[in-house]
Amino acid sequence: MSAETETQYNPQYGIRRTIFSDEYDFLTKIESVCVQEDGLHFAVRTWKDRTAKVCVTFLTPSVFRFVMVPELTSQSHRQAVLESASASESESKNAKLVETQHCFVYETEQLSLHFEKDYWEMSVYQNGKLLTKEQAFDTNVDNRWKQLPTGFQVDASGKSISTFEQFVLFSDEMFWGFGEKFTHFNKRGQRIECWQKDALSTNSEDSYKGHPYFTSSRGYSILLNTFTRSSFDMGASSWISYQIGSNDPVLDYIFLAEESKDYKKLLQQYLQLTGQIPMIPQWAFGFWMSKCSYMSRKEIEDVVDKAEQLGVGIDVIHIDGWQKPNMAGLWEWDTERFPDPEGMIRELNKKNIHLSLWNYPYLQENSPEYKALAERGFFIKNKEGQPALFKSTADSEYLSACFDFTNPEFLEWYGERIKKIVRMGVSVIKTDFSEAVPKDVVFYNGMNGYEGHNLLTYLYAKNIYGWMKEICEKRGELPLLWGRSGYAGSHTIPAAWAGDSSSDKATHSAILQAGLGMAMSGVSFWGYDLGGFYHTGYTGNEERPDAEDYLSSVQMGLWMPLSRAHGKTPREPWQYGDLALERVKKWINFRHRLAPYLYHTACQSHLFGIPMLRPLVMEYPKDPMAKMQNLSYMLGDSLLISPAFDREEYDLYLPEGQWRNIESKEVYEGGSFVHVETKSFANGGTSLLVFQKEGTSIPLLAQKEVMHVPATAWKREDLDFMTFTTTDITERIYVPGECGKVEFIQVEAKKNA
Structure with a gap:
């Protein structure tokens, strides 16, 4: 029986249509496929009867690069991207192509990419299970595409001016990353733009350092490989699809997968591609x-x-x-x-x-050096070839040029x-x-x-x-x-x-x-x-x-x-009265004593790509409640920080295991919520709680009053340990060596109450 059904509602034309105007185009059907040394190459027909080249290259068995080049892309841009893709360090020589009745399958021992023959749709399988796939059928009741499948936008001449990719949005899928965005940590349901702005505040989507990189709760990450303005509709327009795209005439992204949904390992793969985190000086x-x-x-x-x-x-x-x-x-x-x-x-x-x-x-244009530097061509120019002048802030008195x-x-x-x-x-x-x-x-x-x-x-x-x-x-x-x-x-x-x-x-x-x-x-x-x-x-x-x-701001900031x-x-603590001076002095002193732990945690970033500040989901990827936590965080392996913000009372989630309040020494059983009631500083309260994880030993400077982070390296005898463990443990603690080198000491911690 035919899948096409007669209807009394209105004619069904049996062709792909969209609710968008004709300047958009998208992939529809594979015309040819071939395997080359740098990966799998497709020629694909589009909805408007154009062609596009698609190249898929495995960078590792669990990471691939996807490049789509529409036919009228400028030759220089087209060549640069294709050469870049072919120059990628490739594992594609170890990948194999299998043709079935309905699709082409391109796979490594970890990932299997399925490309439908009858219509363009890529599905990503990991160890035989569907990880994600392109969304080719986000349509309305008239069978018109309301979210466009993988494709591009064209100008009047048919030349590509922007590109986009669309994936299925699973019912419980969550997204994290995108750099510094001052909105809910889980970006599902949000529209994100990576176009750096002088945001003028820190409580909206506008931001100074958006990154075109995100992680899905399903265990994969995507880097949109472009510097052009990019945008991400993470389910804001539809509950069943999300779309990524940019003003780049070529679609170029890198897809990373991690089978155990270990978000640290996923991040480590990303850093292996984009660069190691350097170490910073201990006084910092x-x-x-x-x-x-x-x-x-x-x-x-x-x-x-x-x-x-x-x-x-x-x-x-x-x-x-x-x-x-x-x-x-x-x-x-x-x-x-x-x-x-x-x-x-x-x-x-x-x-x-x-x-x-x-x-x-x-x-500023009124600088005595401006004219001479402009003549040397040191400024970004306008289309007339003169320095592009603008106001650097809304209230600037003078126009400025940018180097x-x-x-x-x-x-x-x-x-x-x-x-x-x-x-x-x-x-x-x-x-x-x-x-x-x-x-x-x-x-x-x-x-x-x-x-x-x-x-x-x-x-x-x-x-x-x-x-x-x-x-x-x-x-x-x-x-x-x-x-x-x-x-x-x-x-x-x-x-x-x-x-x-x-x-x-x-x-x-x-x-x-x-x-x-x-x-x-x-x-x-x-x-x-x-x-x-x-x-x-x-x-x-x-x-x-x-x-x-x-x-409140200073206390949380001293646990960053x-x-x-x-x-x-002024922000000096003595400007805010005796109570503020007393509290801030105490917190700064403890921060100085905490320097060995902070340094140790920084070394984990440098050596293993694990950030110092960690969402709970990064430390507890298998805990469904940890995925929901956006108002508490981990500082390193051992400390959970819970700021009160503007809340008079709230319920704090503690993950599995035992947790000890480092001030009150009260111990809590994890995997549950703790009800917290706050008091003002004037009434002896605090703006946050800090909990130590069971089974950890935190290195502190042994000296009780510390005015500065020591300029020299610390040794075992310089340290005390804040230990909370019911078993004997041995830990490797990273310490500063000569000329910025990282060394370590072994520490044995005995069980305690």
Whole structure:
């Protein structure tokens, strides 16, 4: 009996149709297939009777690359992508092609890809079980495609201008990652855009460092392999499909699978393809003090002296406004306000304090250097060939131009200026801005704004980090960057912070969502502005946050991988009263004592690709309740952190095993919920709870009062251990070695109550 059924409702035409206009096209039927050394090649017919080339290459037995090139793609772009695909380190020589009655099967010992003959549809099987497949039939009642299958958009000439891929959305499927997005950790039901923005806050989908990479709860990940603007409809438009796409005329993505649904192992595969997480210096795990901005050497010295007098340990101090306003971006000290900067750095170093400096990739048009640099072609240009001018912020008084990080001559000039500053002894460079370049621009390398916008944010940080590394390695030191923007691959350029956050307690939960997304995207060294960068008062003007919001933000921030206080108004703890000073001093001291554990956890990132900040689902992938947790997190293997945020009471989920509150010492049985009622700081409360996992031993500095993270390596005799175990255990603890090298000690912990 025919599958086509006569109907009284309306005629059924028996052809593929869409609810979209004709500028869209999609794959429909395989015309030919052949196996080549670099993988499986298809010629595929499309709905509008065009053709597209599809190449599928296995990079490992569990990872493949999918490339679709529509027929009218520019020859240069087409050739570059196909050459890139064929140059991929390939396992395809070990894959085999089998033809059945209905499909072509291309497989390794781990994955089996099925391609339907009668209509285009790829299904991915893992060990004989369906992992996922393309969604070819998300239609409406009139049999019209309301979500388009794998395809592309064309211009008036039929040339591809964007591409997209569509997968089935399973009923219980969840998604994590996408870099830093200030929305719910599970991105199912959301629309995500990877187009870096000066987000101006940290509580929406707008963000500074979206990554076109995500992980599914079904045990696979996808990296959309492009720098162009990309978008992800993760079930916002349909409950049965999700779509990924970009403004790239070629569809290029990498699919990674992990049969045990171990999300750490899945992330490790991604990092093997995109780069290892570098180690950072041990002092970075201390407390950073900053403001927007300290405006003179005297102000810096006053803050350092006050902190020393009050017993507040500072490891890094940061200066935003170290240049003259119309010279910002040129890497020249304003020596009127900061006389003898090298002497200042030496004095800070004597106190075990490292200096961080702000950077700006733009130059104001009123700068005395602007005209000469424009003539040298150092700025990104508009279509008329002149520097593209724009406002770097909404309230900017002057227009600015952005340096062109694709211009080799500019890079040579710029690199020498940065290396000169680093040679002075500067330890951190803060790469601020870079997201405001207009779309209608042209880069030195020929890219337009859509192609170069996200790439710029990556190159900006990558080049500066490389120049720092060159100088630091000669001193036997590790470089460190503090970046606001970035892209997929930015895990290789540590570190990052979450941009311009509000002091409001409710915003802290949005910041955590972003941190969890960054962790699932491979970024380990991350933090945010402790105290909040801004606080809008009832008059609509900038005001200091109240002590409760300030303390809530600072406490959670001191249980993050990196901890920097920063704001438009002062964020020093003595500015918020005696209670705040007392609490923050206590927390900073414990953070300093915790440095061996933080360093050990950082080494796990560097050596094994496991981020410091971890969603519960990463540690407990088999626990269905762990997948649902987005308001608590793990810091390393042993500590579970539960912030209160703006909640007066809540139910906290503790995974399997036993957990001990590190302050009260009360022990809880896991696999269940604990009801938590909170109190204000003024009433003796706290903004978060910290629990230690049973069977762990946390290394601490034995000294009870610690003002700084030690500059030298620590040994076994320098450590105490916070142990919670009912059995004897032996653990490998990573410790600093010479010249940034990682060493380890074996620690035996005896069972205790």
